Every structure is written in C-alpha cells, then in structure tokens.
Amino acid sequence: RLFITRKTASIHGIASCKRHRDPNAIQRVAREGLAKGISIKKCDIFQTCECCVEGKIARKPFPPITERQTTRVLDLVHTDICGPMNTVTSGGSRYFLTMIDDFSRYTTVYFLKRKSEAAEVIEEYVTMVHNRFGRNPIVIRSDQGGEYKSKRLGQFYRAKGIVPQFTAGYSPQQNGVAERKNRTLVEMARCMLIDAKLGYRFWAEAINAAVYLQNISSSRSIEKTPFELWYGKQPDYSNLHIFGCSAIVHVPAEKRSKLDPKGKKLIFVGYADNHKAFRFVDPTSNKITLSRDAKFIEMEDFEHAAINRSKKTNPQIVEYEFDDDFPFDDDSDFDDDVGDRLESEEEDSTDETLIEEELTDTDSSMCDSTNEDDGDDGHTLERAAEELTVRRSSRSTKGVPPQRFRETTGMVRIFLNERILITQEYCEPRTFEEAMSCPDRDLWKRAMEEEIKSLHENATWEIASLPKDRKAVGSKWVFKRKMDGDGKIVQYKARLVAKGFSQVYGADYDEVFAPVAKQTTFRTLLSIAARRKLIVKHVDVKSAYLYGDLAETIYMKQPTGFEIGSKNDVCLLKKSLYGLKQAGRVWNQTITEVLRSLGFHSSEADPCLFVKNKRDRWSFILLYVDDMLVACSEDREYEDIENTLKRHFKITTLGDVRNYLGIRIERGQNGEYLLDQASYIRRIAKRFGQEDARPSRIPMDPGYPKIQQKEEKPMPRNDDFQSLVGALLYVAVNTRPDIAISASILGRKVSNPCQADWTEAKRTLRYLNSTADLKLKLGEDGQLEAYVDADWAGDHQDRKSNSGFIFHLGGPISWSARKQQCVTLSSTEAEYVALAEACRELLWLQKLMKDVGEKTTGPIVIREDNQSCLAMLPAEGGCRRTKHIDTRYNFIRDLVNNNVIQVQYCPSERMIADALTKPLSKVKLVTCRKKLGLQSLQLEEE
Known part of the structure; x- marks a missing residue:
C-alpha cells in the first residue's frame, strides 16, 4: 500500500485508501473532476489484488434488467435487510438495513438487533430526509418481508403520503438495487478486513467505512457521485486513509501526566460525523476513540512493493465459492443473480456477507474530559452473569464521514451469579x-x-x-x-x-x-x-x-x-x-x-x-x-x-x-487471610478510562439520592452504565462492603440511567481505583456478632427504606445493602424490617456454623441503634402495627424469647452498618471502613 500524499499517488495507492474499489471507477473520478484532493500518476504495473479476488469472486453477470427512470432525489427509495449474521455484535445487532435513493444512489445504513426494528429506522430515515429536503420519499420499494408489511409501518406510510411498493413473491430481481447494494457493501467490508488483517469482530466498522466510500465514489449508472447529488457539493478525498492502518493519536494533556507519551498508537477504522474527526480502535482494549489529531502511518513504499510483486508470476485466478467455514454468510440474504444482472448499471461490485462478532466499541473520545470517558465492556465466561440487552439501531447517513455504527460498548453482563468476566483488558477471539x-x-x-x-x-x-x-x-x-x-x-x-x-x-x-x-x-x-x-x-x-x-x-x-x-x-x-x-x-x-x-x-x-x-x-x-x-x-x-x-x-x-x-488471597503473619481485587479494579478503571482520573475519597455523593427525584433526560445508551454497575456489584459482594450501598443504589437505575447516575458510577470507580489496595481481613479471634441499621425512606422516589447488616466472625463474613420491599411508616418500622432480614441471615449462618463445627455460646448479639425498636421488643402487645410489620415484630420477639438472639443498643456514632444504608461523608466513611474489616498498609488516609 502507498502513503497517500494528498497530491499525487498511483492508482494502486488510491485503490488501497478506497478499500478495493474498481481502478476504472477511481480513474473516472480523477479524470472528470468528480472529487477534490485527488491526482493519479501513471503506473505501468498490472497488479491483481488477491484480496479483491478472494473477497469478491462470484458468478458471471446476467444482462441488466431495468434502467433508472427517476429525475430527482426521493422519487424512489430502495430498502433491504441483510442478515441474520453468524455472530452477534457487541451491541446485539444481527442485521443491517440499507436505504438507497434511486436518483443519487446515496446510501444510508442502519444496524438492527431484530428485523422488527425496521419500522423504527424507516421512520427515522423519513424524518431525516424531510428535515433536509422538505419533503418525504414518494415511493419506498422493498421485498414482502413481514418487517416491511407491519401494521405500524403501514399506518406511518399513510400518514406521510408514502406509497409502499413491494416486489412479487420470490422475485428479488425487482428489488435489485438494494439487493446489489447489500452485496457490494458486504464485499467491500470483507476485502477491507482481509487486507487489513483485522479480526472479524470489526465487520460493522468496515461496513460503516464502506458506506462512506460508496457515497463518495462514482459509478457507471450516474454522472456524479452520490455525495454531490445528495449534498450539492463535491466530496473531498484529501481526508482518506487506509482502513486498518496504524496511527499515532494525540492524547490530551488532561489525560496524561507530564512524563507520559503525548501520543498513543491505535488502528484507523473509519470516519466520524464530520471531516475533522476519525475513528480509531485500541486493539488491546477494543475501545473506540474519536480524534482529529493523528499522524497516520501508511506504508510509504507501496509503489516499490507493488513493483516487486509485479515481477512475480501473476497468480492464477480460480473461480470458486466460499465454503461454510468462512465467517461471512455469502448467500444469507441477497441473491447473486440479481446483483450480477445489475453489474453494468451499478457501481462496481464487491461481494460480502457478514460475520458477527463481539466488538467493544464506545463513543468516548480521547478529547473528552477525564470524567466523561465512556468505556467498553465485554463479558463472556462459562459462569458469567446474565446479559441485559439494549435496543438500539445505528445508521450512516451523511456523505461526510459517518459516525454511525454505535455497536456499542461490549456485550452487557450484569452480575447475578456472583461471577463476572475478569479478563476485560484482553480481547478474546469469538470464533x-x-x-x-x-x-x-x-x-x-x-x-x-x-x-x-x-x-x-x-x-x-x-x-x-x-x-x-x-x-x-x-x-x-x-x-x-x-x-x-x-x-x-x-x-x-x-x-x-x-x-x-x-x-x-x-x-x-x-x-x-x-x-x-x-x-x-x-x-x-x-x-x-x-x-x-x-x-x-x-x-x-x-x-x-x-x-x-x-x-x-x-x-x-x-x-x-x-x-x-x-x-x-x-x-x-x-x-x-x-x-x-x-x-x-x-x-x-x-x-x-x-x-x-x-x-x-x-x-x-x-x-x-x-x-x-x-x-x-x-x-x-x-x-x-x-x-x-x-x-x-x-x-x-x-x-x-x-x-x-x-x-x-x-x-x-x-x-x-x-x-x-478473581480474588487475590494472601496470608498474614498471624495466619489471617487478606483478600483484595486490586488487579480487577485497575483493569475496569482502565477499561472505563478512569485509571488516571482524579481520585475520589468517597464512593458516592451523600446528596446523590436526592438528585434522583429530579426529572433528567435519560442517557442515549445505557449499556456502558450497566456494564460498569455489574463490575461494581461483583467487587461489592466479594471484598468491598464499603461500596455495597453505592452499587445497590446504582443497580436500581440500570434500565433507565441519566447523566447524574453515570457520573456517580464513575465516582464509585474512581474511589475504588484510589483505594484498590484495601484488603478484607478474615480469621481473627471473636464471636459471631452482627450490626443492623436502616435508612428510613432513603429512596427519594418511592420512599422505601434501605436495610444494611454485617456479620463478623473475627472479620466480616456476610453483609447486605438493599432496598426494603415495603414502605414503612416510621423509622422504628424500618428498623424492624432490617432486623428481620438480618435474623433470617443469622438462622442460615447458624446452620453453617453447626455444619463446620463452630460452636456458639449463648445468644448471638445483634447491635441496633434505634431505641424505640429495642423498647418495643419486651412489650406484650398494646401497639398498633400493620400486618407486615407485626409479623416481623413477632418473628424477632420469638427469637429473643428462645434465646437465639440478644438485641443490644449501639450508639449511632459506632454503628458500622450505617455505611451499608446510605452514602457517607469522608470522615464517617473512614471510621466505618476500618470497623468493616478493610485495611491497607499502603493507603494513607487523608
């Protein structure tokens, strides 16, 4: 490949930047002045591109069937869906849908999880073109797939005055423009991935780039490029770069220390929404970065390499079909005959069928502030937690480089089975x-x-x-x-x-x-x-x-x-x-x-x-x-x-x-065990761009629960949030009771988070990263005992209380921080509910103690800081209580009377379970954290 000088290059170099477009089409762009920033030198080398042969080989074309008859943009729009693909993307997509304007051949692409999302994205497309051109499409042509004949879409067409036009059954030739376009995009993506030697998980980025390049390329069926017919101005080729090439991307000063390198080597995978930004991926973390400040490292000796290759015998080309082992499904959703019949009418063919694979792609840019960085996720383990899918489509609409393909942020795994992926820093092969x-x-x-x-x-x-x-x-x-x-x-x-x-x-x-x-x-x-x-x-x-x-x-x-x-x-x-x-x-x-x-x-x-x-x-x-x-x-x-x-x-x-x-275990000098997850914490901090962020000394702002009352606009995508909360939950249940209530509160927002929730989730992560060396100490002397507390009406949305308890056996062995299931009418009732939950855990722990031969002498002491709660326990009736509180009251009294538990008063300033019911200030948190059993020799308290 050739380093493109933006002034003059050989046809082979331009073809490489154009990602395997036909050289004749590229020559026509330069010859007829259809684009700016391009000049081609003469080259006497005849070179067969093996990637193109490997990626595009197909059957011989049939004669063209029809001629284009539209005279202006939006007279007719072709649409088709390609899929399902062999591998699901990280955002859950298995299909892509194209919308092709017949007059300009301008293409817009959307990525879908299900075919049923077609109606939603077609409505989005119509709204977009109406805003640009002031009118709706006259006719939208599609096949008879159920997604195109839904009741919702029919009502939308009637409301907008759009005529739906369906092909006859088993006649894909009648929708040949869209069929051929899908095949062409798939071909280009395949060739780009093969040539760039990138893993197949980058297929959607390749499709995205292919759409952009198609829109700025000429074809035999139209006189100008689709971009010019759509936007009224010529495309600019000066910003083209080779898909998959390396680039040194500038790291803003806010994201590095004084001695850190100013640039980071990433891989170029496409274009953002405007000419001033490109899309790059970090191959070690799969994190997508948007940046305009980059130095591209494209091979400057392309022409020399091409000359050397030309001296070799030109490889014999043998026609064949891809077998089932190739990850693209060549006959998955479009017809070879249709595409080939249109070959003389359409832009040059390139054959593709998609593979799907997990790509951790985020929207975050290295130019963003540290606290606003998004991260990726991607979780997959034999016993990993259940996936929460997020419904979303992505589209590439403009001839300017699209920032589509929000195949967002890794497959979301919320922690349910006390296990989550530990190897986030590395990208595991998916096929x-x-x-x-x-x-x-x-x-x-x-x-x-x-x-x-x-x-x-x-x-x-x-x-x-x-x-x-x-x-x-x-x-x-x-x-x-x-x-x-x-x-x-x-x-x-x-x-x-x-x-x-x-x-x-x-x-x-x-x-x-x-x-x-x-x-x-x-x-x-x-x-x-x-x-x-x-x-x-x-x-x-x-x-x-x-x-x-x-x-x-x-x-x-x-x-x-x-x-x-x-x-x-x-x-x-x-x-x-x-x-x-x-x-x-x-x-x-x-x-x-x-x-x-x-x-x-x-x-x-x-x-x-x-x-x-x-x-x-x-x-x-x-x-x-x-x-x-x-x-x-x-x-x-x-x-x-x-x-x-x-x-x-x-x-x-x-x-x-x-x-x-995933828990590191050390043994202390006196035989005690010290547990931590420092390595995992640092990996998730790196994954979400918080490894060098300003440390936080508290896991959550004490005023945050009140912010939840305010109506805030939901985040446009919540899979990053879900992934981060899942990671926080995994740490909280294993070794870090000090973030248990923070993880619990954030976990209530996973289905509809807002920006304030995302800010607090990153604060919790920054706190963990700054205290990663804290160790949970187990095995000291001491009897089984418990601390119980409640934060009455602590949830400001539904006014349910938060319960918290922790059991010690020479160190913390069990803890809980959760929202109560019922609304209580007083702090005393809230304490009863919390106390009942702790007692249920105690009965299970007593079974465990008996099984392991650990003797307990006398009743188990449970410490409680609510005087009214303690005063009511000896009372015989005389108190009006609702039924659900009364059953808990009698359950606790029964355990007291049978000498199973002894509830003792504990002053609030010594109630360590307070840290499990609500976010605390720094001073209170440090005091509680030591009593919770967390310690570190390296950490200096401030």
Whole structure:
C-alpha cells in the first residue's frame, strides 16, 4: 500500500485508501473532476489484488434488467435487510438495513438487533430526509418481508403520503438495487478486513467505512457521485486513509501526566460525523476513540512493493465459492443473480456477507474530559452473569464521514451469579476463524489440540451418522486467557461447547439445576481455617464437565477445524459437555458421589461445602463448579484427598490458595487471610478510562439520592452504565462492603440511567481505583456478632427504606445493602424490617456454623441503634402495627424469647452498618471502613 500524499499517488495507492474499489471507477473520478484532493500518476504495473479476488469472486453477470427512470432525489427509495449474521455484535445487532435513493444512489445504513426494528429506522430515515429536503420519499420499494408489511409501518406510510411498493413473491430481481447494494457493501467490508488483517469482530466498522466510500465514489449508472447529488457539493478525498492502518493519536494533556507519551498508537477504522474527526480502535482494549489529531502511518513504499510483486508470476485466478467455514454468510440474504444482472448499471461490485462478532466499541473520545470517558465492556465466561440487552439501531447517513455504527460498548453482563468476566483488558477471539487470524494463533491452536485430546481420552463421543429424524446441536469454540491475581496471562484455554440453546426439553434434557458455592461460605471457610490453623489448597479439575455420563441421546456437529469423515457424520455424545443444559447438574452429581466415597458429606446450609470430621479432625472441600478449595489440618490429609481425586479426574494442583474466582488471597503473619481485587479494579478503571482520573475519597455523593427525584433526560445508551454497575456489584459482594450501598443504589437505575447516575458510577470507580489496595481481613479471634441499621425512606422516589447488616466472625463474613420491599411508616418500622432480614441471615449462618463445627455460646448479639425498636421488643402487645410489620415484630420477639438472639443498643456514632444504608461523608466513611474489616498498609488516609 502507498502513503497517500494528498497530491499525487498511483492508482494502486488510491485503490488501497478506497478499500478495493474498481481502478476504472477511481480513474473516472480523477479524470472528470468528480472529487477534490485527488491526482493519479501513471503506473505501468498490472497488479491483481488477491484480496479483491478472494473477497469478491462470484458468478458471471446476467444482462441488466431495468434502467433508472427517476429525475430527482426521493422519487424512489430502495430498502433491504441483510442478515441474520453468524455472530452477534457487541451491541446485539444481527442485521443491517440499507436505504438507497434511486436518483443519487446515496446510501444510508442502519444496524438492527431484530428485523422488527425496521419500522423504527424507516421512520427515522423519513424524518431525516424531510428535515433536509422538505419533503418525504414518494415511493419506498422493498421485498414482502413481514418487517416491511407491519401494521405500524403501514399506518406511518399513510400518514406521510408514502406509497409502499413491494416486489412479487420470490422475485428479488425487482428489488435489485438494494439487493446489489447489500452485496457490494458486504464485499467491500470483507476485502477491507482481509487486507487489513483485522479480526472479524470489526465487520460493522468496515461496513460503516464502506458506506462512506460508496457515497463518495462514482459509478457507471450516474454522472456524479452520490455525495454531490445528495449534498450539492463535491466530496473531498484529501481526508482518506487506509482502513486498518496504524496511527499515532494525540492524547490530551488532561489525560496524561507530564512524563507520559503525548501520543498513543491505535488502528484507523473509519470516519466520524464530520471531516475533522476519525475513528480509531485500541486493539488491546477494543475501545473506540474519536480524534482529529493523528499522524497516520501508511506504508510509504507501496509503489516499490507493488513493483516487486509485479515481477512475480501473476497468480492464477480460480473461480470458486466460499465454503461454510468462512465467517461471512455469502448467500444469507441477497441473491447473486440479481446483483450480477445489475453489474453494468451499478457501481462496481464487491461481494460480502457478514460475520458477527463481539466488538467493544464506545463513543468516548480521547478529547473528552477525564470524567466523561465512556468505556467498553465485554463479558463472556462459562459462569458469567446474565446479559441485559439494549435496543438500539445505528445508521450512516451523511456523505461526510459517518459516525454511525454505535455497536456499542461490549456485550452487557450484569452480575447475578456472583461471577463476572475478569479478563476485560484482553480481547478474546469469538470464533475459530478469528483465533486463527490472531497474532497468538499458535497458542490458541495448541489449546484447541489439548482440548480435543482431552475429549478423546475421556471418550466424550463417537462418530456416527445423523439419523434422518434427529437434529444435531451445534458446537462452538470458546477462548479464554486465564490470568493470575496480578492480571498476568498464565494459560491459553480453548473450550469446545455445545450450543445447548437448541436442545428440546423432555427429549434432550430434563432437570438442569446445579448449585455453586456462596461467597459467604467462602469467607466463612477462610475465617475458620485461619482460626484453626488449617492449610488451604487450591485444586482445579481439568475439563470437569466431561466426567459425567449422559442419560439422554444427543447428537452434536463436529468441532470446527477438527472434522473427520463424511458431511453427514456427527458426534454421538457419551459424556456431558460444556454448553449442554444438563452439563452442570451431571458434573455436580458426579463429583458429589466421589467426595462422598472419601467420607465427606455436603453441608445442609450450602450443598457445595463438603465436610468430614474424623475424631475431631476437620476437613473441608468448597466446590465452585471445577474450582476446589481443600482445607485440612495436615499435609498428609491433603495428599490423601489429592491422590483420591487423581484416581477419578485429571486435576491441576495449584498449591496454597492465592487466587480464587478473581480474588487475590494472601496470608498474614498471624495466619489471617487478606483478600483484595486490586488487579480487577485497575483493569475496569482502565477499561472505563478512569485509571488516571482524579481520585475520589468517597464512593458516592451523600446528596446523590436526592438528585434522583429530579426529572433528567435519560442517557442515549445505557449499556456502558450497566456494564460498569455489574463490575461494581461483583467487587461489592466479594471484598468491598464499603461500596455495597453505592452499587445497590446504582443497580436500581440500570434500565433507565441519566447523566447524574453515570457520573456517580464513575465516582464509585474512581474511589475504588484510589483505594484498590484495601484488603478484607478474615480469621481473627471473636464471636459471631452482627450490626443492623436502616435508612428510613432513603429512596427519594418511592420512599422505601434501605436495610444494611454485617456479620463478623473475627472479620466480616456476610453483609447486605438493599432496598426494603415495603414502605414503612416510621423509622422504628424500618428498623424492624432490617432486623428481620438480618435474623433470617443469622438462622442460615447458624446452620453453617453447626455444619463446620463452630460452636456458639449463648445468644448471638445483634447491635441496633434505634431505641424505640429495642423498647418495643419486651412489650406484650398494646401497639398498633400493620400486618407486615407485626409479623416481623413477632418473628424477632420469638427469637429473643428462645434465646437465639440478644438485641443490644449501639450508639449511632459506632454503628458500622450505617455505611451499608446510605452514602457517607469522608470522615464517617473512614471510621466505618476500618470497623468493616478493610485495611491497607499502603493507603494513607487523608
């Protein structure tokens, strides 16, 4: 490729910037003066572009069918939808929709999650063109897809005086302009990705850039460029750059320290809404940056390289069709014949079909202020939290560089199952093809080979022909870089999973529930281990799900890249496999049987805690899917357990526990355990652009809950907010009770956040980043005790109260900060509700204490700071209470009378649960934080 000087360049250099447009079309632009900023030198080199051949090869064209008859813009608009794509984008889109003006051939593109969104974006398009031209389209031509014949769209057409024109059934030729346009855009995007050697996850950025380039290019069917016919002025080529080239992007002074580099190397992926800004992606984080200040590094020796290539034998071109392994679906949604028949009428063809893939793309610019940076998200784990989808479409409308494709900010994972993705800093491949195009392809290949070897050794399946009356479930590769507590990559893992979503209930599976260990159980186990001087080892079962025998007959497609036999051959599963709906349950039953054979029994409080007591020598095994913590008195006991596990499974012994579920674990001088998530906190701070932001000494502004009363305009997109809140929740439930109420309050806004919510979420993150070294200390001496508090009517919108409690056993083992389910009429009633919630947790904890052999003497002390609440407990009736409060009152009194609990008064200034009910000022927070069990030797309190 050639560095474009903006003055004179060879046809090959311009073609590279134009991303594989036909050289004849480019020459015509220069020859007839259809654009500014372009001059082409003569070049005697005949060069075949292998990327174009690879990306555009198609069948021979048929004769053109019709001639264009419109005489002005908006007389006729063609529209068509392309999709669904093989991979869903990070914003959830599976389709793109084009709107093509017949007269100018100017194209607007929208990205959709569902076809049903077509009506919404067509309405948006009509509004946009009416604002520009003062009139609506006369005719909109489409196929007979249900999305175009909806009741909503029909009513809209009638209201706007638009005539819908539908093609005859099974006659895509009648909508050939749109069919051909979609194919052309897909072809260009494919060629751009191949040539730039970018992962397929950037397909939507490539489509976006292709639309822009199409709009500023000439074709044989029109005399001027679409841009000029639409805007009345010539396009300017001087701002064109090679898609996928490197660029040094200026970092504003506000976002760097004095010694930091002034520029950062990013990858150019398109154009923003105006000529003054470009779109860049950081390949390490997938964060999109908008900036006008950049130095492009395009290959200046393009012509020299072209001459060298021309000396070689021109490669023989063999016509072929892409097979199913190529991630673009070539015949997914448009007709080859139609496109080829229009080839003499339309702009030059380029063939494409889209692949979909996760791209973490944000709107944030390096030119924004630090506190306004958006970030990306992207979460995917075997046991990751549930995804919250966000409905949105994106469009490319103007001939000036579009800032569309808001395929926004990573797949949103809100924390539900006490687990969220830990490896946000790295971009995991989403498909086999992308893994093979990564720089570390050899490591991924080795990981896949190890997985296949493991599957064969376990006799997971046998190859069989698929019966005619059965359907095979799909299979997919899932890739993951495994990291230690410091965020360093320690292993490349490739897992073959079944696409369990296609299983049929009653035929392919029945019961699916499988438990996982509670975080409270995890902290309790470490506390007891520290107090009893037990050793705690970490064991990982390799390919755990493969050890369970399947009761059902399930057929699965062979893994990509490792197919054998004929096309009809599939895998008849004999063992359980990741992805199957029943896989977790089958594995849990298998490991439970093995542990019972060792003399362990599952805890009544938590079925994932296995306990063994032999002559007062206690051993424990905590199971979180395939991760095990083994706690016992002596090395000999552990070796016996390890050897028995090795007889049944392939295990990895990780030694003393140092990292569990993304939590770093250290052991203090006195045997206590110190837990932190500093590495994870710094990664999410970097992901959301807050790593160098001004520190915050409080996680939330104490006045923020009152701001929620005000009507504020919702954020235009909330997936960034959801992703950040999910990350905050993960930290809050594991190691940081000091942000529990902040995460709880923010979590109530995930469906409709406003700018004030986003500001507070980033404040919480800045607080975490500045206090990342705080450690949760477990295992000191002390009896089980609790602190309970409530913030009456703390939610200023519905006036429900906030409850907070924390249980200590020589360190915090359980805490909660949540909104109450009912509205209370007084602070006393609010305290009763909070006290009842704490008592329910206490009853569960007592079961756990009994299971692990931890004796409690006398009633459990619960500290409460409401005098009226305490004064009413001994009273016998005489008080008017609503039913829901009365039941809680009697529940608590019953526990007091049975000597289960003893409620004691605690002055408000010493009530540490106060930090779990409302945002506190800095002085109060620091006092409560120490009593909550958080400490750091490095952190200096200010």
